[in-house]
Amino acid sequence: MFIWLSPLGSLASPIYVSVFGGAALACLLGAWQAQREEGADVRRGLVALLSTSGLWASAHVGMLLAPGLQWKTIFYEAGLVVGFDTVWAWVWLCSAYSGCTLHRRRMAQGIALLAFGAVTLTKVTNSWHGLYFTAGWQTTPFAHLQIDHRAIYWITAALSYALAAVGFFMVAEPLRRVQVGAGRLAGLFGLTALPLVANGLGDLSPALRGPP
Secondary structure, eight states: OEEEEESTHHHHHHHHHHHHHHHHHHHHHHHHHHTTOSSHHHHHHHHHHHHHHHHHHHHHHHHHHSOHHHHHHHHHHHHHHHHHHHHHHHHHHHHHHHTOOGGGOHHHHHHHHHHHHHHHHHHHTHHHHOSSEEEEEEOSSSEEEEEEEOHHHHHHHHHHHHHHHHHHHHHHHHHHHTTOOHHHHHHHHHHHHHHHHHHHHHHHOHHHHOOO
């Protein structure tokens, strides 16, 4: 993965900032309006999902605008932590919307808290062990921040998408009853996988990764 800065990045950066900034604003406004939703559990899940998504997008704006490698890396780590929050908010929302009680079970809550804590601790201590990602500065063919993902990143990504899939399975039947077809649901899940595909291509493609 790499993030353009300059000189070519000077053209792309305003676009990135606008896109992520607009997404952050839309999500946070949506979270505010979602407080009117009936049903306490669904409301909590929806507000949490939109809020964490807005904070994730805000962290990316901060990363793009922050000066220097250290601050950009801090915002990137913050985005990783908040981004993992969205997965649990999504599962809570799907469980509540589908009428399941998974989000209310003490054992499920304990496992979720343990997994979240372990992954978050790994992320915030990455500067010590470097097992999650490494951040570097490349100057050719243009200046950019380069993120190299390590094994734990991909393990966490697999866990995140497995949990997202569980959520989709939970809401499949309720959405079918309101005439949302399986094709649309599959298309939505495919869209959620695009960031993972993009990161994979960035890590595998020498043209995108830049020189070693």
